[in-house]
Amino acid sequence: MKRALQAALVAMVFIAATLSFGAHGAAGQSTGSTASAVAPPGDAARGKAAFLKFGCYECHGTAGQGNAFSGPTIAPHPIAYAALIAYIRRPAGQMPAQSAVIVPDAAVADIYAYLQSIPASKPVGTIHALSGISTAPQR
Amino acid sequence: MKRSDGVDRRSFLTGIASAGAGVAVAGTNTGPAQAAGPDAPAKLGPISPQLAAAETGDPAGVATSPDRWHVANPGSDYMQRMLAGLGYEYVTCMPGSTFRGLHESIITFGMNKNPEMLSVAHEEISAAMAHGYAKMAGKPMAILVHSTVGLQHASMAMYNAYADRVPMLVLVGNISDSSKRRPGIEWFHTASDVAAMVRGFIKHDALPLSLQSFGEEITKAHAMSLTPPFGPVLVVVDGELAESPVEGAPLALPPFSRVQPPVADPAALAKVATLLVGATQPVIYADRCANTPDQMAQLVQLAELLQVPVIDSMNRPNFPNTHHLYSPFNARQLVTRADVILALDADDLFSLVGDVPDTVGRPTVMRIKPGTKVVNISSLYLLGDGNYQDQQRFFQPDMAIAGDSGASLPYLIEAVQRAMTSERQAQNAQREAAFRSAYASRRKADLQAAAIGWDLAPITVARLCMEVWDAIKNDAGAFSIVSDSALQSSWPQRLWTLDKYYHTNGGSGAYGIGYGMPAAVGAAIAARDQGRYSINFQGDGDLLCSPASLWTLAHHQIPLLTVVHNNRAWHQELMHVQRMADRRQRGPDRAHIGTVITDPEIDLARVATGFGVYAEGPIVSPSDLAPALSRAMKVVKSGKPALLDVVAQGR
Numbered sequence: 001m002k003r004a005l006q007a008a009l010v011a012m013v014f015i016a017a018t019l020s021f022g023a024h025g026a027a028g029q030s031t032g033s034t035a036s037a038v039a040p041p042g043d044a045a046r047g048k049a050a051f052l053k054f055g056c057y058e059c060h061g062t063a064g065q066g067n068a069f070s071g072p073t074i075a076p077h078p079i080a081y082a083a084l085i086a087y088i089r090r091p092a093g094q095m096p097a098q099s100a101v102i103v104p105d106a107a108v109a110d111i112y113a114y115l116q117s118i119p120a121s122k123p124v125g126t127i128h129a130l131s132g133i134s135t136a137p138q139r
Numbered sequence: 140m141k142r143s144d145g146v147d148r149r150s151f152l153t154g155i156a157s158a159g160a161g162v163a164v165a166g167t168n169t170g171p172a173q174a175a176g177p178d179a180p181a182k183l184g185p186i187s188p189q190l191a192a193a194e195t196g197d198p199a200g201v202a203t204s205p206d207r208w209h210v211a212n213p214g215s216d217y218m219q220r221m222l223a224g225l226g227y228e229y230v231t232c233m234p235g236s237t238f239r240g241l242h243e244s245i246i247t248f249g250m251n252k253n254p255e256m257l258s259v260a261h262e263e264i265s266a267a268m269a270h271g272y273a274k275m276a277g278k279p280m281a282i283l284v285h286s287t288v289g290l291q292h293a294s295m296a297m298y299n300a301y302a303d304r305v306p307m308l309v310l311v312g313n314i315s316d317s318s319k320r321r322p323g324i325e326w327f328h329t330a331s332d333v334a335a336m337v338r339g340f341i342k343h344d345a346l347p348l349s350l351q352s353f354g355e356e357i358t359k360a361h362a363m364s365l366t367p368p369f370g371p372v373l374v375v376v377d378g379e380l381a382e383s384p385v386e387g388a389p390l391a392l393p394p395f396s397r398v399q400p401p402v403a404d405p406a407a408l409a410k411v412a413t414l415l416v417g418a419t420q421p422v423i424y425a426d427r428c429a430n431t432p433d434q435m436a437q438l439v440q441l442a443e444l445l446q447v448p449v450i451d452s453m454n455r456p457n458f459p460n461t462h463h464l465y466s467p468f469n470a471r472q473l474v475t476r477a478d479v480i481l482a483l484d485a486d487d488l489f490s491l492v493g494d495v496p497d498t499v500g501r502p503t504v505m506r507i508k509p510g511t512k513v514v515n516i517s518s519l520y521l522l523g524d525g526n527y528q529d530q531q532r533f534f535q536p537d538m539a540i541a542g543d544s545g546a547s548l549p550y551l552i553e554a555v556q557r558a559m560t561s562e563r564q565a566q567n568a569q570r571e572a573a574f575r576s577a578y579a580s581r582r583k584a585d586l587q588a589a590a591i592g593w594d595l596a597p598i599t600v601a602r603l604c605m606e607v608w609d610a611i612k613n614d615a616g617a618f619s620i621v622s623d624s625a626l627q628s629s630w631p632q633r634l635w636t637l638d639k640y641y642h643t644n645g646g647s648g649a650y651g652i653g654y655g656m657p658a659a660v661g662a663a664i665a666a667r668d669q670g671r672y673s674i675n676f677q678g679d680g681d682l683l684c685s686p687a688s689l690w691t692l693a694h695h696q697i698p699l700l701t702v703v704h705n706n707r708a709w710h711q712e713l714m715h716v717q718r719m720a721d722r723r724q725r726g727p728d729r730a731h732i733g734t735v736i737t738d739p740e741i742d743l744a745r746v747a748t749g750f751g752v753y754a755e756g757p758i759v760s761p762s763d764l765a766p767a768l769s770r771a772m773k774v775v776k777s778g779k780p781a782l783l784d785v786v787a788q789g790r
Binding site for chain 1: 459461462463465468496497498575578579582583586587588589590591592593594595597599600601602605606608609625626628629633634636638710713714717718721722724725726727728730765788789790
């Protein structure tokens with residue numbers, strides 16, 4: 001247990017960047033499964049259960065909100081289904097690969113439906129604790 | 140320590156240098172303990188020196204003791220004076236019989252001032268408190284440790300401090316003379332070489348066998364601890380030496396003056412300056428660089444001279460997060476494109492420029508492009524490495540310069556000023572504009588990211604942090620974050636205003652779990668003494684290692700708000716086991732076994748209340764968080780501790 005928190009901040013930042021979706025050309029890779037460009041029909045409720053069951057939430061948060069330490073934001077507005085399933089099967093970074101043996105394509109489709117169902121965030125200006133925070137450097 | 144603008148009070152380089160100088164003598168019968176001895180033995184009548192000598196086997200002791208039942212002028216009074224003379228304000232203590240003499244001298248002879256005793260319930264808490272305190276106070280704390288067993292308890296927290304390059308004085312009780320040990324327990328609680336078990340992660344240790352030697356050795360150890368690279372030092376307090384009377388002439392208190400820190404070679408700094416001025420994409424990586432507020436300001440000056448982005452490791456308060464050159468969150472991009480990298484006291488230079496990713500086969504990959512010049516100015520070149528691997532993987536920079544980077548900054552600034560060209564100077568405005576724009580874009584993106592899942596339960600870590608900020612944002616000069624916030628995605632560094640040296644306090648050093656709560660207690664004591672309250676983002680798993688820290692908080696009335704980031708797991712381990720299950724295609728169904736903290740879920744608020752700390756929780760609904768924070772802050776601002784147990788996302 002005491003060996004667990006091995007990553008210094010720099011490593012943390014690098015890992016987060018490595019795990020980022022989208023910029024890795026994942027869609028062009030072999031998926032090892034039956035990925036297609038169009039998302040097959042999925043069930044959001046089943047997808048939420050699968051998202052929790054398969055441990056996606058551990059790194060990406062229960063609503064795919066992500067974090068800087070272990071997994072990037074994947075919702076709302078998930079990347080294209082083909083890119084998502086390609087990355088799940090053959091990740092370019094340090095994300096553990098999820099094979100179809102464990103996470104069937106149908107489950108991925110359900111997960112995708114769940115990610116798509118997550119509503120857009122509130123506007124920052126409507127959130128009291130975030131309003132008034134300057135984005136400009138102060139010095 | 141005097142504070143004017145709030146930033147001149149935690150210098151590792153000042154404040155103690157002359158503390159012991161000029162103190163003349165000790166060991167005379169002037170302390171209050173001698174004046175208040177009980178009169179019962181006198182009723183038994185005088186005992187001849189010859190009889191006493193025959194019964195005690197200690198004829199020399201008779202001459203300085205009033206009778207056979209009492210000891211005048213015990214050696215531990217001298218030890219107390221040494222601690223006072225060296226400037227120790229606090230000593231933590233989980234009581235133990237091997238140092239009972241010094242314990243009594245501190246609380247009675249010294250009247251529990253300089254040092255004041257802080258009561259703790261475990262030696263690991265003692266060491267972690269001293270760790271957190273030293274970084275915030277700018278000077279070390281002493282800890283009293285009960286020989287073998289106490290040092291075993293303290294060891295992990297000492298290792299953290301060693302890896303974090305933090306000074307600490309460990310005083311270990313022991314009874315070296317085997318003929319003086321009482322049968323039984325005292326033998327278990329004595330070792331022939333008690334420091335052996337921790338020698339791999341302390342800078343220095345000493346076993347003084349006379350009081351004069353004690354005075355000299357503790358002075359030497361103190362100096363070693365405070366010379367870069369800083370680190371824990373250990374001095375054995377011999378029980379017999381402490382309890383026996385001082386004999387002969389009064390003992391001298393050795394004068395103390397601080398060792399001047401090692402500074403980088405001027406010729407090497409001139410070469411570094413030339414490299415930086417000639418670079419098109421330079422970057423500075425500041426690790427354990429700024430050990431004083433002045434050094435933080437000097438790093439800003441250096442960065443502005445060249446308009447160079449600074450990757451702050453956050454192990455020290457190196458750089459204000461409001462500055463346009465503050466760049467820890469795009470470190471990968473900066474390092475990948477850099478043509479010159481200046482590292483300042485980098486503990487892990489390899490992981491700055493390369494990586495061993497957690498994938499099958501663990502291949503080594505490099506991030507820097509061929510031809511990138513890497514410079515490392517570090518005091519760690521002066522520290523050997525052995526069994527423990529805290530200095531990380533070797534990487535050979537183009538220029539390896541031994542010296543304390545913080546102390547070298549003024550000279551590097553001068554060298555850059557000399558090397559600066561008008562052509563390079565002319566580029567600064569354009570560079571500054573680009574970095575200001577990038578800063579604003581990043582900060583805007585972080586704000587958007589913080590809003591994602593705002594009303595989610597479990598509460599998002601972003602909301603957890605930002606609700607705290609909302610509760611304290613008008614107290615810019617009044618708070619310190621005394622915990623690491625890496626596991627909270629560094630949201631405070633992303634969106635709070637943290638532009639004072641005292642606003643943050645770094646991390647654990649060696650990631651030994653159990654650091655968080657007690658280190659926060661120690662740092663909060665220093666912050667309290669400087670007129671501030673403190674904030675501690677606290678993992679639930681970490682809290683369970685040393686929950687008794689809460690009792691010390693309550694006992695000493697320390698204004699600390701602890702916000703428990705309760706993900707009901709050792710979440711990092713959950714992810715590790717999940718990774719193994721994924722890699723082996725065995726499914727995730729069992730990854731929770733041994734990694735989650737449920738069945739039953741621990742009522743941490745009740746635990747805290749039991750220790751005497753105001754507490755609320757578990758807070759599950761996001762809308763309940765802000766009102767709870769408001770109530771807790773009233774408690775904290777009244778000078779007392781408070782704890783909120785917040786059920787939150789894993790990361």
